Amino acid sequence: MRLTRLVLRDLRNLAEVELHPGPGLNLLVGPNGAGKTSILEGLHLLAYGRSFRGRVRDGLVRTGQDAVNVFAEWELEGGRGEHRAGLRHAGNHWEARIDGTPVAHLGELCAAFMVVTFEPGSHALVSGGGxxxxxxxxxxxxxxxxxxxxxxxxxxxxxxxxxxxxxxxxxxxxxxxxxxxxxxxxxxxxxxxxxxxxxxxxxxxxxxxxxxxxxxxxxxxxxxxxxxxxxxxxxxxxxxxxxxxxxxxxxxxxxxxxxxxxxxxxxxxxxxxxGQAKLAALSCLFAQAADCADERGDWPVIALDDLASELDAAHRQRVLDYLDATPAQVFITGTDEPETVRSTATAVVFHVEQGRVSRRE
Ligand SMILES: Nc1ncnc2c1ncn2[C@@H]1O[C@H](COP(=O)(O)OP(=O)(O)O)[C@@H](O)[C@H]1O
Ligand SMILES: [Mg+2]
Incomplete structure (x- = not known):
């Protein structure tokens, strides 16, 4: 599946941002505290009904606001349809729609909108509890x-x-x-x-x-x-x-x-x-995404927070090369743009700064 539009409102420092991602690699680049991870959190929230950085009521909603809003439009592989979904989450209650129809369980969003996320806590896949x-x-x-x-x-x-x-x-x-x-x-x-x-x-x-x-x-x-x-x-x-x-x-x-x-x-x-634990956990995650693609005929969206951290340049490149060879849509955050990405024809770079996002043409 391929995200064509993502709108986030009142999510941490993001008052309102709108992205039109490319079909392949999307890089979210910017300084610390710009809001890069928050964008992935928005994606994750729509796919899982929760954040990977604690509970929604513990700071996901922008200070002074009542609720966070996430809206997405995406298309399925091979012209098998276009969908949209929206979620408004206020911490203790939420409401959501898929293609205009109200959702009764957050699991329905999870089933429709497939995202695999790698964030700092994902190391737990190889090192944490069961x-x-x-x-x-x-x-x-x-x-x-x-x-x-x-x-x-x-x-x-x-x-x-x-x-x-x-x-x-x-x-x-x-x-x-x-x-x-x-x-x-x-x-x-x-x-x-x-x-x-x-x-x-x-x-x-x-x-x-x-x-x-x-x-x-x-x-x-x-x-x-x-x-x-x-x-x-x-x-x-x-x-x-x-x-x-x-x-x-x-x-x-x-x-x-x-x-x-x-x-x-x-x-x-x-x-x-x-770094080794990260590579091992990433391998498991990509294997899962590939399995999903083979069994369902559609790749999940892959979101990698701060890919560069803990990886040396050669391994970073291995990850990028692997992803480049898959048809998956990928979001990667980082403080710098990887050198080699400039040569990747399908890569789209977004600059994130103080809660604002601009696409580099
Ligand atoms: N509830 C909130 N309201 C407003 N700003 C917030 C809230 N929670 C976190 N922030 C701020 O949002 C910014 C974005 O953080 P983050 O997405 O982690 O940045 P990055 O990943 O680009 O380093 C940080 O400066 C943080 O202090
Ligand atoms: Mg971050």
């Missing part, structure tokens, strides 16, 4: 499998019920009544996550080779959240029953799933430098 990695896998599944969301919801609902019973000190029999539902939905969720990671592995190998050949082969290792190789989820829940009742929550299952990236040129457990 939560961002589960979210990463589920984002991919949500976008490529239409019937994934009901499975995910079914599992989440059953987990919530079982946890509520555990917390209230319910007896073993009452708890076990939920195990069946949890196990059925959980096995299905896990089956899909495992297949997804297998597929992602195929995409990751060429991306990693292009971005960070010195890190060697990158392998994704799935941890389903219980000892799946010797136990069904139903059995694992039964085994954990007493402990779960003592602790007051469910200790095994897909809500504890995780995956990790193993690099052939690194010892297990050896810490990566910030």
């Amino acid at each position: 939560e961002p990695r589960r979210r990463f896998v589920d984002w991919g599944l949500f976008h490529v499998e239409q019937d994934f969301l009901p499975v995910w919801r079914r599992y989440s609902r059953a987990l919530k019920q079982r946890n509520a019973l555990l917390k209230s000190g319910a007896g073993a029999g009452q708890i076990a009544a939920w195990d069946r539902e949890l196990a059925t939905a959980g096995e299905e969720l896990t089956r899909r996550r495992a297949l997804y990671l297998d597929r992602l592995q195929e995409r990751l190998t060429p991306v990693a080779g292009a971005l960070a050949p010195l890190l060697g082969r990158m392998s994704l290792e799935f941890d389903p959240g219980w000892r799946r190789s010797d136990l069904s989820l139903a059995d694992a829940l039964a085994v954990a029953g007493d402990r779960d009742r003592m602790l007051g929550h469910t200790t095994v299952g897909p809500h504890r799933a995780d995956w990790k990236l193993v690099l052939s040129e690194k010892e297990r457990g050896e810490a990566l430098s910030r």
